[in-house]
Amino acid sequence: MTGVTNGDGDPRRAIELLWGVSAPPRRGPKPKLTTADVVRAAVALADAADDIEAVTIRRVAEQLGVSPMSLYTYVPGRAELLDLMIDHAHGELTAPGQDLGWRAALTAIAEDQWALFHRHPWLLQVTTSRSALGPHSFAKYERELRAVEGIGLGDVEMDAVVALVTGLVRSTARSSLDHARLVRTSGMTDAQWWQRAAPVLAEIPAADAAHYPLSSRVGTAAGEAHNAAEDPAFVFRFGLARVLDGIEVLIASRTAG
Amino acid sequence: MTGVTNGDGDPRRAIELLWGVSAPPRRGPKPKLTTADVVRAAVALADAADDIEAVTIRRVAEQLGVSPMSLYTYVPGRAELLDLMIDHAHGELTAPGQDLGWRAALTAIAEDQWALFHRHPWLLQVTTSRSALGPHSFAKYERELRAVEGIGLGDVEMDAVVALVTGLVRSTARSSLDHARLVRTSGMTDAQWWQRAAPVLAEIPAADAAHYPLSSRVGTAAGEAHNAAEDPAFVFRFGLARVLDGIEVLIASRTAG
DNA sequence: GCACAACTCTGTACAACGTACGTAATTCAG
DNA sequence: CTGAATTACGTACGTTGTACAGAGTTGTGC
Numbered sequence: 001m002t003g004v005t006n007g008d009g010d011p012r013r014a015i016e017l018l019w020g021v022s023a024p025p026r027r028g029p030k031p032k033l034t035t036a037d038v039v040r041a042a043v044a045l046a047d048a049a050d051d052i053e054a055v056t057i058r059r060v061a062e063q064l065g066v067s068p069m070s071l072y073t074y075v076p077g078r079a080e081l082l083d084l085m086i087d088h089a090h091g092e093l094t095a096p097g098q099d100l101g102w103r104a105a106l107t108a109i110a111e112d113q114w115a116l117f118h119r120h121p122w123l124l125q126v127t128t129s130r131s132a133l134g135p136h137s138f139a140k141y142e143r144e145l146r147a148v149e150g151i152g153l154g155d156v157e158m159d160a161v162v163a164l165v166t167g168l169v170r171s172t173a174r175s176s177l178d179h180a181r182l183v184r185t186s187g188m189t190d191a192q193w194w195q196r197a198a199p200v201l202a203e204i205p206a207a208d209a210a211h212y213p214l215s216s217r218v219g220t221a222a223g224e225a226h227n228a229a230e231d232p233a234f235v236f237r238f239g240l241a242r243v244l245d246g247i248e249v250l251i252a253s254r255t256a257g
Numbered sequence: 258m259t260g261v262t263n264g265d266g267d268p269r270r271a272i273e274l275l276w277g278v279s280a281p282p283r284r285g286p287k288p289k290l291t292t293a294d295v296v297r298a299a300v301a302l303a304d305a306a307d308d309i310e311a312v313t314i315r316r317v318a319e320q321l322g323v324s325p326m327s328l329y330t331y332v333p334g335r336a337e338l339l340d341l342m343i344d345h346a347h348g349e350l351t352a353p354g355q356d357l358g359w360r361a362a363l364t365a366i367a368e369d370q371w372a373l374f375h376r377h378p379w380l381l382q383v384t385t386s387r388s389a390l391g392p393h394s395f396a397k398y399e400r401e402l403r404a405v406e407g408i409g410l411g412d413v414e415m416d417a418v419v420a421l422v423t424g425l426v427r428s429t430a431r432s433s434l435d436h437a438r439l440v441r442t443s444g445m446t447d448a449q450w451w452q453r454a455a456p457v458l459a460e461i462p463a464a465d466a467a468h469y470p471l472s473s474r475v476g477t478a479a480g481e482a483h484n485a486a487e488d489p490a491f492v493f494r495f496g497l498a499r500v501l502d503g504i505e506v507l508i509a510s511r512t513a514g
Numbered sequence: 515g516c517a518c519a520a521c522t523c524t525g526t527a528c529a530a531c532g533t534a535c536g537t538a539a540t541t542c543a544g
Numbered sequence: 545c546t547g548a549a550t551t552a553c554g555t556a557c558g559t560t561g562t563a564c565a566g567a568g569t570t571g572t573g574c
Contacts (some may be wrong), residue, residue: 011451011453011500012453012457012500013452015457015458015461016457019295019461019463019464021460021461025521025522025570025571026521026570026571026572027519027520027521027569027570027571027572028519028520028521028522028569028570029521029522029523029568029569029570030522030569030570031521031522031523032522032523048438056560057560057561057562058559058560058561066523067523067525068524068526068561068562068571069523069524069525069562069563070522070523070524072338072562073523077561077562078560078562091278102531104296109303120558127385127435127438128435129439130443130450130454130486132441132448133454135464136464138464138468138469139469141469141476142469142470142471142473144471145471145472145475146471149471153480154478155474156478156479156482156483157495158475159475159476159478159479160479160491160492160495160496162498163432163492164492164495166497167425167428167429167432167492167496168421168424168425169367169429170428171424171425171427172424175382175420175424178384178385193268196268196269197390200268200269200272200273201382201390201427203270203278204272204276204278204552205564206276206392207392207395211395212395212396212398212399212496213268213399214295214399214402214403214406215398215399215402217399217412218402218412218415218416218417220415220418221411221412221413222412222413222417225413225539227411232537234417235417235421235424238414238417238421239417239421239424239500241503242418242503242504242506242507243496243499243500243503244498244503245502245503245507246498246500246501246502246503246504246506247499247503249499249502249503249506250284250499250502280539282541282549282550282551283541283543283549283550284540284541284542284543284548284549284550285539285540285541285542285543285548285549285550285551286539286541286550286552287540287541287551288550288551288552289551289552311533313530313531314531314532315530323552323553324552324553324554325532325533325553326533326534326553326554326555327551329533330550330551330552334532334533335531335532335533448560452526
């Protein structure tokens, strides 16, 4: 994994690939594949392994029965392939029902994204870049804005509200998925892990519960309530309710004036 | 580009390193270094490069004037080194002032973390779960809980409120830093990138503004308001205000009952 | 029909990574 | 003084993205 992302960041090629508007070749051998084939194979690999690191040029090529270097015919590099994967996955998002009201619409959007992230956990392992402005990502933003249209917010506020809600989903889904991945790769549940960690911590005077009274009380209570050290699904729905309440306060202040 | 995972190894060794309680060696050559030296060098590298990928065993060793394999004397592996780096950085966090009230205290904590993430952007490149068990991470959680202690919330709610606020900081700071890194590595500002991307998008019928009326209107408005395609600092403070308002609604409902 | 340009596909190669392994050097307990 | 413990290091393996050069394939202009 060399950290250097090749590519001067040429928008033309990236956008053409995302929108599928590259002209078909006029000469040369018939391509064995399409860019979409490569993207689908990469998504399948990431899904199966529950890990974006499983998406290597060599493995995608192998899955497609083609030499590694051939992939560079369809995709400029690995970074751009990840961008394409993201927009591909965003195509699975759906529109909320009509005339739901902003609160129900935002809730539906948030739940939809929450589910998407759990279907494709690798989405949250990729830092999105500018070139991820494909058709499905565009449509996603448009739907999000439609949910808060005409409720008394200014344009800048609409953008911020949408960023706030989607950010909450990303943040809590990331916790959820990182945690699930950790349980899977370590082979230990939270309880099992704590069972091994607790005696070690107990030997350390500085880690005594007396030094961290709230942590030990609240941490224990939360752990027992959720049957785990953390419960991101609870934080997601709890947080969404708080955020929506907060947005309601803002709307009330706007429409009251 | 892709994420970086930290430790899932043996809890005992990991915890001993985090709390610095390993017994000094009784025989053998004097160690040239300490674990803290290694952690400091790694943090310096990550800070300087603004990238966790710069922290390679080989480079840390070079910085310390030591062979790569010697580092394994002080640290079980790269994953555990990342754990240690995180707790080390958490040591820079400060306590909010006394008797501020929950709202000011949570705001101070959020701003403190926002600043920390901007001082050490690599913190958000490492996926953290169970290993937040060092002394400074413990203290961080304790301070967060203290901010919402005694305001009428139950233990489980206190935990959720704290997770909500810190999640907001992480989410918006991540946007901010990913964006800054992108500008740096691509050498293009948002405006410059759009200047090159716009003509390409204009050639694509499906990408016409008529298909995305709200996106084009709101996106333009937000872009002009912030002088950039996105302004995570604004979303952070806007979002924090909404979240605090939402928490206030919850507190009111608790104390009213 | 033919030459050539355009295009696909592949093999080889390189630099970088984490780290397993074996070994030499150093220090202290007995 | 000997042996055990510990540090330090050189070598080596398997992995990664992808640059490069060349071979094979096809449509176009003549």
